Amino acid sequence: xxxxxxxxxxxxxxxxxxxxxxxxxxxxxxxxxxxxxxxxxxxxxxxxxxxxxxxxxxxxxxxxxxxxxxxxxxx
Numbered sequence: 289x290x291x292x293x294x295x296x297x298x299x300x301x302x303x304x305x306x307x308x309x310x311x312x313x314x315x316x317x318x319x320x321x322x323x324x325x326x327x328x329x330x331x332x333x334x335x336x337x338x339x340x341x342x343x344x345x346x347x348x349x350x351x352x353x354x355x356x357x358x359x360x361x362x363x
Contacts (some may be wrong), residue, residue, distance in 0.1 A: 289308065293300045309315060312334065339347075340344040352359060 289304055293302055299306075304312075314320070314334055319335040321335055323331045325331065325334065349358060
C-alpha cells in the first residue's frame with residue numbers, strides 16, 4: 289500500500305485511510321510506538337491497553353459463576 293507524506297500545518301503527516309485503520313484496528317486517539325530501523329524502515333506498533341490482574345481475576349470469577357452449570361457438565 290503506497291502512502292504519501294503530506295503537509296499538516298508546520299509538520300508532515302501520513303494519512304491512514306479507513307481501510308488501513310480497519311486492517312490494523314487503529315482508531316482516532318489510539319497511541320502508537322514509532323520505531324526506526326537501520327535503512328530507514330519505520331514501524332508503527334499500536335499500544336494496546338492491558339487489563340490488570342485483579343480485573344482479569346474478577347472477570348474470570350464472573351464468567352465461572354454465570355456458567356457454573358455448563359462447566360459442571362463439561363468436567
